[in-house]
Amino acid sequence: MTISLVARLMAALLGLSVASLAFAASDPPAAGVVTRAVPNETDWAVRMPADDKVAYRGLVSQDTSGPSGVAVMYPAPNLVGLFAAIAAHGLVSSSRQAKEKSRVQEEADKVLLPYQPLLDKVTHGLLAQRAFERMTRGAGKKVVEPNATVSNGWIIETAPVFSVTQDERALLLDNVIVVRAPGSPDVINYQNVVRVVSVPRPAAEQKAGIVEFWTADEGRMIAQESADLFAKSLDIVLADLARGPELSASAPKTVRYKLGGVESIERASLIEERCDRLTLRTLRGGLLSIPAPVSSCEGGQVADKPPTLTSGAVASQ
Amino acid sequence: MRLFSRAALAAIVISLTACAGTPQTPIELTPATLAGKTRIGVVMAKLPKVDVNLPGASCLLCIAAASVANSSLTTHTQTLGYEDLPKLNADLAQALTKKGQEAVVIDEPLNLETLPDAAKGANLARKDFSSLKKKYGVEKLVVVELTTLGMERSYSAYIPNGPPHAILAGSAYLVNLSSNTYEWYRPIKLVRETEGKWDEPPKFPGLTNAYFQVIELGKDDVVKPFKAQ
Numbered sequence: 001m002t003i004s005l006v007a008r009l010m011a012a013l014l015g016l017s018v019a020s021l022a023f024a025a026s027d028p029p030a031a032g033v034v035t036r037a038v039p040n041e042t043d044w045a046v047r048m049p050a051d052d053k054v055a056y057r058g059l060v061s062q063d064t065s066g067p068s069g070v071a072v073m074y075p076a077p078n079l080v081g082l083f084a085a086i087a088a089h090g091l092v093s094s095s096r097q098a099k100e101k102s103r104v105q106e107e108a109d110k111v112l113l114p115y116q117p118l119l120d121k122v123t124h125g126l127l128a129q130r131a132f133e134r135m136t137r138g139a140g141k142k143v144v145e146p147n148a149t150v151s152n153g154w155i156i157e158t159a160p161v162f163s164v165t166q167d168e169r170a171l172l173l174d175n176v177i178v179v180r181a182p183g184s185p186d187v188i189n190y191q192n193v194v195r196v197v198s199v200p201r202p203a204a205e206q207k208a209g210i211v212e213f214w215t216a217d218e219g220r221m222i223a224q225e226s227a228d229l230f231a232k233s234l235d236i237v238l239a240d241l242a243r244g245p246e247l248s249a250s251a252p253k254t255v256r257y258k259l260g261g262v263e264s265i266e267r268a269s270l271i272e273e274r275c276d277r278l279t280l281r282t283l284r285g286g287l288l289s290i291p292a293p294v295s296s297c298e299g300g301q302v303a304d305k306p307p308t309l310t311s312g313a314v315a316s317q
Numbered sequence: 318m319r320l321f322s323r324a325a326l327a328a329i330v331i332s333l334t335a336c337a338g339t340p341q342t343p344i345e346l347t348p349a350t351l352a353g354k355t356r357i358g359v360v361m362a363k364l365p366k367v368d369v370n371l372p373g374a375s376c377l378l379c380i381a382a383a384s385v386a387n388s389s390l391t392t393h394t395q396t397l398g399y400e401d402l403p404k405l406n407a408d409l410a411q412a413l414t415k416k417g418q419e420a421v422v423i424d425e426p427l428n429l430e431t432l433p434d435a436a437k438g439a440n441l442a443r444k445d446f447s448s449l450k451k452k453y454g455v456e457k458l459v460v461v462e463l464t465t466l467g468m469e470r471s472y473s474a475y476i477p478n479g480p481p482h483a484i485l486a487g488s489a490y491l492v493n494l495s496s497n498t499y500e501w502y503r504p505i506k507l508v509r510e511t512e513g514k515w516d517e518p519p520k521f522p523g524l525t526n527a528y529f530q531v532i533e534l535g536k537d538d539v540v541k542p543f544k545a546q
Contacts (some may be wrong), residue, residue, distance in 0.1 A: 283522035
């Protein structure tokens with residue numbers, strides 16, 4: 001009887017252990033953690049967001065003086081009253097903070113006003129089509145419907161959000177990526193956020209000139225630059241996957257780069273250095289691609305120059 | 318009862334007197350300040366402990382509650398280093414040399430507590446720096462005095478007013494050691510919030526990134542006036 005009880009207990013414990021292992025196995029990996037190397041010559045099914053309109057927003061300045069501390073006297077006729085007053089204060093405070101965040105974003109989004117009619121025409125389908133032409137990594141790429149089942153093949157899910165700097169000189173892409181392996185479409189194999197920063201327009205350029213540049217020819221340049229950043233973000237992820245589980249061992253350093261005309265600072269580890277661009281891993285595990293401080297590209301190397309209306313092949317809208 | 322009234326009055330007077338100190342107003346660096354070649358020492362005051370500040374959590378229970386709520390952030394913050402802040406005086410000296418001054422880097426951090434308090438007056442330095450004239454053989458002294466470094470989260474009693482942010486605060490000043498007067502005074506307060514969520518224990522990467530951002534911004538803030546002249 002006792003042996004039977006012990007055996008049952010052992011079985012129950014074993015069952016619990018296996019269950020917890022199974023649960024751990026289905027947990028998605030942390031941002032940027034490569035669990036399995038994916039060769040560069042892999043075919044990809046690319047799943048874009050269900051909403052076909054690409055998201056653009058104004059870049060919010062990080063500068064802030066922060067809220068100041070204020071002493072508060074709570075009406076507390078008794079202990080219950082005190083807790084109620086603290087809870088009410090907490091609710092009001094959270095609501096105020098959320099409203100303030102929303103207000104700041106709305107204010108930042110005003111930078112999009114001259115471009116909004118053109119941005120409304122940029123669809124995920126067009127973005128992907130143009131990006132695939134620019135990509136240097138991966139074999140075949142095809143866009144699949146948001147709800148389509150991909151039974152046997154690598155899937156990359158992407159949710160790009162573009163930001164326009166307040167001086168309108170540069171674009172920035174934040175691309176949320178999820179990768180699923182063949183045969184297990186319900187399991188997340190890799191997830192990350194990739195930020196790609198464009199080379200800013202020249203500082204000497206007047207604001208009217210910048211608006212004219214982006215909006216000319218039905219917004220050809222803003223669509224082209226968006227596709228270029230999107231292609232770079234996918235290439236960077238595929239390079240990260242091809243490198244495999246081994247993470248870069250370099251220690252984080254403080255890196256400065258330009259977001260339009262504003263200097264930005266990031267603590268990150270260098271993954272790859274090209275003549276025109278640096279790829280870094282941020283403290284959160286995210287990937288960051290920034291223009292090199294000084295392009296050292298020579299003849300034959302592809303330099304990442306500020307976009308120009310006359311350079312390179314231009315895809316028609 | 319009469320004794321109690323007097324004690325209360327004395328407490329109020331002491332409190333008000335303590336608040337009566339006028340903060341030093343900024344003094345801009347002008348070309349006249351650096352006219353002629355002068356031997357100028359550049360020193361870092363002893364750096365503060367990297368820590369978490371919780372202003373506004375004023376009552377004892379509020380302080381305790383806020384400290385507990387932010388304990389993992391405090392543990393992490395206290396592991397963060399100064400990066401190259403201790404060498405900021407070398408950057409300043411380089412900028413001064415480029416302006417034609419004879420800059421002397423003083424490697425030993427200055428412990429302001431060891432200096433006597435100075436007489437109060439308009440643009441008079443808070444501490445008496447005159448003894449350093451002979452010690453370092455300089456006529457003027459640039460001091461970088463940071464008082465707050467780390468994270469800050471403001472409270473209204475028990476409730477945080479928002480997410481924590483990284484902070485670097487203090488002042489930088491140029492003291493004429495003959496007159497113990499400020500010839501340049503720059504208050505510094507730089508804060509940076511995280512991009513996205515902040516509550517990411519145990520390593521708080523967003524806030525850690527913001528911390529290193531304020532260090533860079535602080536260095537720029539101190540050196541910039543000397544580069545602009």
